[in-house]
Amino acid sequence: MMVDPGHPDTVPGQVAAVLRDWLASGATLEAAVTIPSSEHYLMYPLHVASDGGFSIAAAVWAVGQRTPIHDHGVWGVVGIYQGLEKEVHYKGDAGPSGLSGPLEATESNVWSPGDVTVCCGGDRDIHQVSCNSDIPCVGIHVYGGDIGRIERRTFDRESGASKLFVSAWASPGR
Numbered sequence: 001m002m003v004d005p006g007h008p009d010t011v012p013g014q015v016a017a018v019l020r021d022w023l024a025s026g027a028t029l030e031a032a033v034t035i036p037s038s039e040h041y042l043m044y045p046l047h048v049a050s051d052g053g054f055s056i057a058a059a060v061w062a063v064g065q066r067t068p069i070h071d072h073g074v075w076g077v078v079g080i081y082q083g084l085e086k087e088v089h090y091k092g093d094a095g096p097s098g099l100s101g102p103l104e105a106t107e108s109n110v111w112s113p114g115d116v117t118v119c120c121g122g123d124r125d126i127h128q129v130s131c132n133s134d135i136p137c138v139g140i141h142v143y144g145g146d147i148g149r150i151e152r153r154t155f156d157r158e159s160g161a162s163k164l165f166v167s168a169w170a171s172p173g174r
Ligand SMILES: [Fe+2]
Pocket: 070, 071, 072, 120, 127, 129
């Protein structure tokens, strides 16, 4: 099921349209930014705006890897490049001390190559993403900020308790 990527007049809606066209064009990423790690999922920087206003990442999951449940604090658009990406959204508006658990899943999708979705932002900002294919999953993620530097939260599903984290940028070739 495709989620409406937002009204075309919104920034995420416009980003989604461009990303959908790029994926449909058959353009390819450099192989170096599609290589998974056996330890954890990776976010390779494809572009970070000099003023930190937006960033584009190649997000790479090895088979079986997943993120914790987390938020973003900025809008995000995801397009699938390779493999299948499972995304589960959770209900809640993250406050400073977390949420009351157990967290309630509100929507679950498995995204395929070429699919584009507005994943994050506003009151729909908490999700968990995993590789749902038998090959590594690669997504192109665009965020309304420098996602490698923004302090955000992970959540414990049972208690709703949150922890602050910053997701580091990976270095291609290392
Ligand atoms: Fe996310």
